[in-house]
Amino acid sequence: MKHYTFINGSVTSPLGFTANGVIAGVKPQNTTKRDLAMIVCEKPCAAAAIFTKNRVRSDTIAVTQQHLQNGTAQAVIVNSGNANACNPDGREKAERMCALAAEALGISADDVIVASTGVIGQVLPIEPIEKGVSALKHILSADGGTNAAEAIMTTDTVKKEWALQLTLGGKTVTIGGIAKGSGMIHINMGTTLSFVTTDAAISAAMLHEALVEAADVSYNMVSVDGDTSTNDMLAVMASGLAGNEEITEKNADYALFLEALTASFRSVAKKLAADGEGATKLVICRVSGAADLQAARTVAKSVVCSSLVKAAMFGADANCGRILCAVGYSGAEVDVQKIDVSYRSAKGEILVCRNGMGLAFDEVHAKEILLEKEIDILIRLGDGEAEAEAYGCDLTYDYVKINGDYRT
Amino acid sequence: MKHYTFINGSVTSPLGFTANGVIAGVKPQNTTKRDLAMIVCEKPCAAAAIFTKNRVRSDTIAVTQQHLQNGTAQAVIVNSGNANACNPDGREKAERMCALAAEALGISADDVIVASTGVIGQVLPIEPIEKGVSALKHILSADGGTNAAEAIMTTDTVKKEWALQLTLGGKTVTIGGIAKGSGMIHINMGTTLSFVTTDAAISAAMLHEALVEAADVSYNMVSVDGDTSTNDMLAVMASGLAGNEEITEKNADYALFLEALTASFRSVAKKLAADGEGATKLVICRVSGAADLQAARTVAKSVVCSSLVKAAMFGADANCGRILCAVGYSGAEVDVQKIDVSYRSAKGEILVCRNGMGLAFDEVHAKEILLEKEIDILIRLGDGEAEAEAYGCDLTYDYVKINGDYRT
Numbered sequence: 001m002k003h004y005t006f007i008n009g010s011v012t013s014p015l016g017f018t019a020n021g022v023i024a025g026v027k028p029q030n031t032t033k034r035d036l037a038m039i040v041c042e043k044p045c046a047a048a049a050i051f052t053k054n055r056v057r058s059d060t061i062a063v064t065q066q067h068l069q070n071g072t073a074q075a076v077i078v079n080s081g082n083a084n085a086c087n088p089d090g091r092e093k094a095e096r097m098c099a100l101a102a103e104a105l106g107i108s109a110d111d112v113i114v115a116s117t118g119v120i121g122q123v124l125p126i127e128p129i130e131k132g133v134s135a136l137k138h139i140l141s142a143d144g145g146t147n148a149a150e151a152i153m154t155t156d157t158v159k160k161e162w163a164l165q166l167t168l169g170g171k172t173v174t175i176g177g178i179a180k181g182s183g184m185i186h187i188n189m190g191t192t193l194s195f196v197t198t199d200a201a202i203s204a205a206m207l208h209e210a211l212v213e214a215a216d217v218s219y220n221m222v223s224v225d226g227d228t229s230t231n232d233m234l235a236v237m238a239s240g241l242a243g244n245e246e247i248t249e250k251n252a253d254y255a256l257f258l259e260a261l262t263a264s265f266r267s268v269a270k271k272l273a274a275d276g277e278g279a280t281k282l283v284i285c286r287v288s289g290a291a292d293l294q295a296a297r298t299v300a301k302s303v304v305c306s307s308l309v310k311a312a313m314f315g316a317d318a319n320c321g322r323i324l325c326a327v328g329y330s331g332a333e334v335d336v337q338k339i340d341v342s343y344r345s346a347k348g349e350i351l352v353c354r355n356g357m358g359l360a361f362d363e364v365h366a367k368e369i370l371l372e373k374e375i376d377i378l379i380r381l382g383d384g385e386a387e388a389e390a391y392g393c394d395l396t397y398d399y400v401k402i403n404g405d406y407r408t
Numbered sequence: 409m410k411h412y413t414f415i416n417g418s419v420t421s422p423l424g425f426t427a428n429g430v431i432a433g434v435k436p437q438n439t440t441k442r443d444l445a446m447i448v449c450e451k452p453c454a455a456a457a458i459f460t461k462n463r464v465r466s467d468t469i470a471v472t473q474q475h476l477q478n479g480t481a482q483a484v485i486v487n488s489g490n491a492n493a494c495n496p497d498g499r500e501k502a503e504r505m506c507a508l509a510a511e512a513l514g515i516s517a518d519d520v521i522v523a524s525t526g527v528i529g530q531v532l533p534i535e536p537i538e539k540g541v542s543a544l545k546h547i548l549s550a551d552g553g554t555n556a557a558e559a560i561m562t563t564d565t566v567k568k569e570w571a572l573q574l575t576l577g578g579k580t581v582t583i584g585g586i587a588k589g590s591g592m593i594h595i596n597m598g599t600t601l602s603f604v605t606t607d608a609a610i611s612a613a614m615l616h617e618a619l620v621e622a623a624d625v626s627y628n629m630v631s632v633d634g635d636t637s638t639n640d641m642l643a644v645m646a647s648g649l650a651g652n653e654e655i656t657e658k659n660a661d662y663a664l665f666l667e668a669l670t671a672s673f674r675s676v677a678k679k680l681a682a683d684g685e686g687a688t689k690l691v692i693c694r695v696s697g698a699a700d701l702q703a704a705r706t707v708a709k710s711v712v713c714s715s716l717v718k719a720a721m722f723g724a725d726a727n728c729g730r731i732l733c734a735v736g737y738s739g740a741e742v743d744v745q746k747i748d749v750s751y752r753s754a755k756g757e758i759l760v761c762r763n764g765m766g767l768a769f770d771e772v773h774a775k776e777i778l779l780e781k782e783i784d785i786l787i788r789l790g791d792g793e794a795e796a797e798a799y800g801c802d803l804t805y806d807y808v809k810i811n812g813d814y815r816t
Contacts, residue, residue, distance in 0.1 A: 053737070054737045055741075056733055056744050083729065086761070086764060120727075120728070120732065121729045121765070122766060230729070307807075308811055311810075311811030312811065320529045321491065321493065321494060321527060325462060325528065327464060328465065353494070357494055395808055397808050399719070404722045
C-alpha cells in the first residue's frame, strides 16, 4: 500500500519555497532559452546533497560541499549552458555566483547551493549571471518552479518537475523537485542535476540518510550512455514548515518519508531515462530471483548499459542473445542454466529464453510488443529472492547526431 | 629497432599450414558468403588459446578448452552465421564439428579447435557443415588463407589477415593469422575470433605465455562497443617446421618471438577497431606520464570506451571536456591539475587542455585534424613514466543501424 499521492506541482509546492528561471544569456546561441534559476526558502533549511564520483569535477561541487558542511542551506543558484568545469577561474566564479545570490536575497553566501551544467572547459561568463540574478530576485514566486525546471535543461527535450504528498502525524507533508539530465547519465553517480524541496521537519543527518537510500534505487540505477558527468548534484532542502514532529531518527515517520522520497526519485529516474539523448523509448530491466541484492542490481545495470541491447531495443529486435551476453559479462555470479528472459509492454509479454536457452517465439507478436514506448526486460535468475530494477533507453541515430557536435 | 618484417600473407604463410573457406549455407540468407573455414597443419602442433571471460559462453569454448588441455592441436574448424551459444544441443554440435573435421582429415577429434560466431540462441544447423567439410577437405591449400579469413566474417566490412617474419638462430620464422571482429568487441576478453599460426618451434607452455603477454597490450586494449561476446577465442598453433631451436624458456629467442607476435597482434587490434561496426575512423588513445602501467591502461581504455568521446570523434568535435570527464571516471588515481590533452592526425597536432584546464584553440585547424581517418588522442598525465595505448573507433549512425536489427 502506498502512503503518498503524486500531485501536480514542482520544486515550489512545499511550504516556504519560491523559485524562477530567466533567460540570462549564458547560452549565447540560445537567447530564447532560460539558463539561470534560483530556488529560495523563506527560512534556513536542513539540507543535504550527493555528488558525482568523477575525479574531474566542477568547482561548483567543492563550493557546495563546503556550504553544506553545517547541514544548512536557504537557496540554490544554478545555470545551464556552461558547466564551469576545467576552468582556471572555476572556483572564483562558483563563489561569485553564491555571493550574487546571497546579496540579492539578504542571506549568507554559506547558505547557497551552487550548480552549473553545460559545456566543459569554457570560461563561465559572469555578466549574464549578474544580470540574471538582478532580474530573478524580483520574480521569485510559488509559481516559478516550472521556469526553474526549464532553466536547468540542456539537451533535455522535456522539463522534469514533480510533487507528491504524504501525511506524517496528521500533518500534510509535500515533497517537490526539478531535475535535468539527458546525456552523460550513468549509474553510481549523482547522475544529473536535481533539486528537491520539502516542508517536512527532518534533521540534516536524517535527510542525508534518506537521500542516499532513495538515490541508490533510483538515480543510481539510471544509465543513458555510460558516461558520468563532472557536475552531478542531487540536493535537498527541508523547511520544516509542514509542522510535523521533526524526524531525527529512523522511526516510522522516517520510513514513510523515505518511501515517498523513493517513489518520487523513481519517477524521475524513469523520466531521465525516457528523455535520454535521442531515446525513443524507456527500457526498464527488472531482475528477480537473484541470490542477493548486489547480484540483482549488477545484472539489471549491465543489461540497460549494453550498447547492443540498446540498439536492439531501437530496432524492436527481440534478440535474447544480447540480454544473456550482458548478464554473462556483468560480473554477477549467476547460474546461466536457470535464466529466463521475457519482453513485456502494453501489448503483452513474450518469453524468449528459458533456462539459458533461446526459444523459438512469435516474431510478429514480439515486434508488436517492442514497438511500444515503454519496454520491460524481465530476467528471472532462479538463484534466490532478491530483486532490482534499472532504467535505460534505446540507442538511436539521434544520440549520435546530438553528440557528434554538441558544442556547436 | 624492430626484429621482424610484415609480409603479404595469411594464416597459411607459416610452413606446414593449409586452409580454405567455403559457402556452406550456415548463413541461409547469405548464400553468396563464405561461412565455414578449416585451417590444418600437416603435423600436430604445440597449441594454446585464450577465451572470453563472459559467463554465458558458447559450448565451442568448453570443447576447445578440453582439446587443448594437452597443448596439442592440428586443425581449426570455424563457422560464421551462428554462434552455437545458448542452445540446448550446443555441446553436441560443437563436438560433431570436431568429429567431422577429424574424419575428413584423418586426425584425432581431440586435436581439433572448434569455434563459431554469429547469432546467439538459435540452433546450429549441422547439415551445411557436413557438406562444407566434405568440400573443404579437397581444397585445403597454402593459398586458402584469404578464403578462410572471409569465411569467419560477420558484420566485418574487410577481412583481416596478416603475416610477418623474423629470424631465430639463423632460421626464418613466419607468423600468420586471420581474425574477425567488428561489434561486440571489448577490452579484457579474447575480444574476437582469431586464429594464428607459426612455424616456430616453441613449447605449448611458452606459446601460451607469449599469447597472454601479446594479447594483453593488443586484443585486450580494443573496444568497439563495450559488449563482450559469448564466443571469443584467440588460438595459436606452432608447427615447429622452421627448424629453430625449440623455445622452452623465456630466453632471447622468446623475447624476439614475443616482440613479433605483439607487433602482429597490435596491427590486428587497429584493424579490428578501424572496422568497428559503423566506424568511420580509428581512434587511438595514447597515455603517457602515468604513475604506473595500470593507471595508464585504465585511462586509455576509459577514453576509447566513452560513448560521448566516440560520438565527438564522429562529429570531428575537438571537445576536451569529454576526454577529461572519461579520465575522471576511469577509476585511475590521477592528478587532474597535471593533465594535458592533444589531438593528432596526419594533419597535425593541437593542444586542447593544459594542466586540467580547457584551452582556447584554432577550431578550424582542430576540425581539419579530426576529419582524418586515424586520430590519436594524446593524454599526458604528469604523474610518472608509464605509458599505454588503447584502440577504438567512433560511434556513428551506422553502428545503430547495424545493431538495430542484427538478426534480419
